[in-house]
Amino acid sequence: MNIVSCTTWVKRGVAAAVPEKIELTTKELEEIIKQTQVALQDDSDKEEEEEEVIKDGTSLEKNKIKNEHGVNNSSMEVDEYNFDKYDKESGDIHCSIGNIVSFGEDGKDPLIKSEEADDDSEKEDDIIKSDDNLVLVGHVDGDASILEIFVYNEAEGSFYCHHDILLPSFPLCIEWLNFDPSDAKPANLCAIGSMTSIIEVWDLDLIDCLEPAFKLGRKPSKKKKLTRIGHRDAVLDLAWNKNYTHILASGSVDQTVLLWDLENGNPATKFNSFNEKVQTLEWHPSETHHLLTGCADGFARLFDCKLESNAKEWQTPGEVERVLWNHFDPNYFLISTNNGYLEYYDIRENSPIWQVKAHEAEITGLSLSSSYQGLLVTSSNDSIIKVWDILDSKDPSLIWEKKTNLGALQCLAANPDIPLVFAVGGDNKSHNFKVIDLSEISAVNDRFNKKETIHMEMKENSVKGENQDTKEEMMEVTEDMGSMALNMVNSLETSKKKEKKIRNQ
Numbered sequence: 036m037n038i039v040s041c042t043t044w045v046k047r048g049v050a051a052a053v054p055e056k057i058e059l060t061t062k063e064l065e066e067i068i069k070q071t072q073v074a075l076q077d078d079s080d081k082e083e084e085e086e087e088v089i090k091d092g093t094s095l096e097k098n099k100i101k102n103e104h105g106v107n108n109s110s111m112e113v114d115e116y117n118f119d120k121y122d123k124e125s126g127d128i129h130c131s132i133g134n135i136v137s138f139g140e141d142g143k144d145p146l147i148k149s150e151e152a153d154d155d156s157e158k159e160d161d162i163i164k165s166d167d168n169l170v171l172v173g174h175v176d177g178d179a180s181i182l183e184i185f186v187y188n189e190a191e192g193s194f195y196c197h198h199d200i201l202l203p204s205f206p207l208c209i210e211w212l213n214f215d216p217s218d219a220k221p222a223n224l225c226a227i228g229s230m231t232s233i234i235e236v237w238d239l240d241l242i243d244c245l246e247p248a249f250k251l252g253r254k255p256s257k258k259k260k261l262t263r264i265g266h267r268d269a270v271l272d273l274a275w276n277k278n279y280t281h282i283l284a285s286g287s288v289d290q291t292v293l294l295w296d297l298e299n300g301n302p303a304t305k306f307n308s309f310n311e312k313v314q315t316l317e318w319h320p321s322e323t324h325h326l327l328t329g330c331a332d333g334f335a336r337l338f339d340c341k342l343e344s345n346a347k348e349w350q351t352p353g354e355v356e357r358v359l360w361n362h363f364d365p366n367y368f369l370i371s372t373n374n375g376y377l378e379y380y381d382i383r384e385n386s387p388i389w390q391v392k393a394h395e396a397e398i399t400g401l402s403l404s405s406s407y408q409g410l411l412v413t414s415s416n417d418s419i420i421k422v423w424d425i426l427d428s429k430d431p432s433l434i435w436e437k438k439t440n441l442g443a444l445q446c447l448a449a450n451p452d453i454p455l456v457f458a459v460g461g462d463n464k465s466h467n468f469k470v471i472d473l474s475e476i477s478a479v480n481d482r483f484n485k486k487e488t489i490h491m492e493m494k495e496n497s498v499k500g501e502n503q504d505t506k507e508e509m510m511e512v513t514e515d516m517g518s519m520a521l522n523m524v525n526s527l528e529t530s531k532k533k534e535k536k537i538r539n540q
Contacts (some may be wrong), residue, residue: 039460039468041209046451051059051240064082143497173206198242204229213279228270274316278323286313318363329355357401371398400447406454435478
């Protein structure tokens with residue numbers, strides 16, 4: 036299996052020009068090895084504890100998600116390698132990775148070349164320029180789950196992988212955010228939802244880091260007498276509130292939406308008025324308390340997080356795959372379904388303004404241009420990408436379509452700085468990710484080039500502590516939710532990051 040399951044962009048000027056590289060000493064490496072062995076043992080204990088959960092059918096949902104992303108479960112039916120008895124084997128089953136690392140008297144690995152041996156071109160590639168965009172890619176290659184950080188530069192025509200991060204589980208969604216609870220300054224972070232119930236937040240300005248900056252959620256442990264915090268199953272989508280920067284929303288297979296307070300790592304509000312897994316969610320561009328969700332039960336729901344009132348809901352012709360606000364006119368939003376339908380709604384009405392059969396399979400990607408009004412791009416499992424003009428709200432027009440060679444398309448994202456550039460990912464084993472420049476397509480140029488561009492600037496608070504008066508209004512803490520101290524990583528990365536900021540000051 037080789038698949039790109041999720042992607043998003045990072046706007047220009049956000050990333051550190053020279054990301055910090057983590058360099059471990061011999062003692063720090065030994066400590067990490069010990070911690071890894073303990074973690075492996077804990078995971079083994081948790082698997083035994085969660086056998087009861089598997090019996091109640093939760094595993095069926097996970098298998099369904101894996102099937103949707105191209106995982107062949109039939110191969111798991113025959114235990115060819117006797118995995119059922121794996122834990123019963125005698126001896127030390129863990130890899131002794133400490134034995135394969137050699138150190139000289141100076142504490143350095145003699146097999147690793149010095150930085151002086153690097154080519155000048157490689158050193159130049161390490162520098163992130165002010166006109167570079169980052170592209171975050173959730174990539175699964177065989178048994179490896181990876182977060183790849185690419186650099187895209189339109190003027191130079193360059194696109195390359197800057198660095199990557201090994202993930203513990205299959206990534207299902209990615210959300211960029213700049214709120215760091217340990218620092219008042221804006222950060223460059225990435226939250227990832229996966230097949231596990233734990234949300235990990237990684238620092239994109241660190242290279243070769245082994246741990247996330249912090250985690251949201253906690254699995255229960257009878258041995259340690261710990262209760263569960265957060266979701267009970269896979270996290271399918273994440274939405275960061277750009278106005279209330281300490282708030283992150285998450286939707287899950289467990290049929291709930293949680294609003295996380297990033298300042299303390301607690302889930303502060305819980306919505307559970309769903310009859311199926313929650314697959315998509317997005318905050319309103321201007322009404323900052325309004326959260327739009329899409330569920331596999333066929334309903335889109337709009338929640339006012341400030342009020343304890345029932346959500347307004349709209350029934351659709353299939354499972355809701357994606358929801359998207361029209362940032363040019365926030366009274367309107369779009370919905371895509373698993374059976375290929377595309378709908379356009381006015382939040383003041385109960386029925387869609389229009390409905391079209393846009394694709395022959397589920398529409399997994401739904402994205403509007405950052406600056407061109409009406410320019411909508413859709414992508415689907417049918418391998419086709421389409422460009423629409425929806426400026427006339429009553430009569431959408433198909434402008435261009437193409438069957439890609441990327442396989443079944445899984446994700447789509449618009450560049451925040453360049454209005455005609457989009458990234459799309461699929462499941463083709465040999466070629467599954469591409470950045471598409473629609474300005475090279477004459478049909479799109481002829482339709483949109485004459486139209487006035489509007490540069491959308493979303494309000495993003497850069498100083499922690501702003502909006503404190505309204506924060507209390509928004510966050511209603513539910514009684515049935517546990518509390519949890521923020522699982523901040525007090526490892527080497529944190530200390531080195533703080534040292535870097537002190538040096539920069």
